[in-house]
Amino acid sequence: MGERAQFNSLKLVAALLFASGIVLVIDVAEEFRIALRDPPNVGVGMWLHLGFELIASFGVAVAFFEIVRRMRLTVTELETETDRLRRLRGDFDRFVNRRFEEWMLTSAEKDVALLTVRGLRITQIAEARNTREGTVKAQLSSIFRKVGVSTRAEFLAQVLDEFLGVTTEPEALPNRA
Template sequence: MRSVASIVLIFVVQAICAIFFVSDILLTVFGVRSSPISWQSRELLEVGAALGLLLGLVLGGFALLRSIREARRVKGQLRVASGAFMDLLEEKFDQWGLTPAERDVALFSIKGLSTAEIAGLRNTSEGTVKAQTNAIYRKAQVANRPQLLSLFIEDLMAEGLPGLEEQGAARLQSGAR
């Protein structure tokens, strides 16, 4: 929340300063004169507005750098989570004793592809994919695709992603950013 408040503050300061300069230019262009103020006061206003714009620029730069760092951190965590999920898939596939073809079909099914799409990707008939899908369901002891997917969701919710922090540290040390 602090980050949002600081960005809003930066925006407000820059907006006020920009309005000052733009209104001064427009008033001059249209020949509208305001009540005269001393040149010292006017100079102070202009210096203050310029400093406000510079402050906004510096603070905006810091906010941008912080956002970039946060995006990199989240991207790294997502990469680690994706790797941990693939490890969980492989573990379950091994546990169920799936053949390489069944592993492909199971992975495509979990990704949400239809039987026809899986058959097209694997250059097989839909009947073959259906037979492999039934074998997967039998080995996993489920009745359908939603139940198959729920096995993984339950594991992720119950245990979290196994070894996520250790894997993240190992991958970051190995330079897999």
């Protein structure tokens, strides 16, 4: 279950607990009012019943406040993750643009390379750039030559591996023996 679904589930449970707690507190208050009006005629069973209802009311209140606490934590975690993702996207964009400069890509090649990194197909890139597929293919060939790769997969691996600091050199790979 995703974080948003969990949060919505917690909201529903909190609302149900709150409503149940209100009903329980009203019930306990009314029973206490009745018991206090005529204490000598109230038996031990009734006082025991009221004691258990008070304990149950306390339990519902504790559960409600715990759920509210967890909801606040979930919101804080979501905000933290959103901020982290925003920073990572910014880091990635700066990294990609720096690499594009190092590879001496033209402005058009940078656009095509970025759209390629974002996963668009040649037809989608051509549509987005209002150009022909043949032009995009030629630009991709030029990009691949400048980067030193021969396929889209190698290009994407080059960009992502460098960004993530991954290497394919055998001596740098972990020993899995």
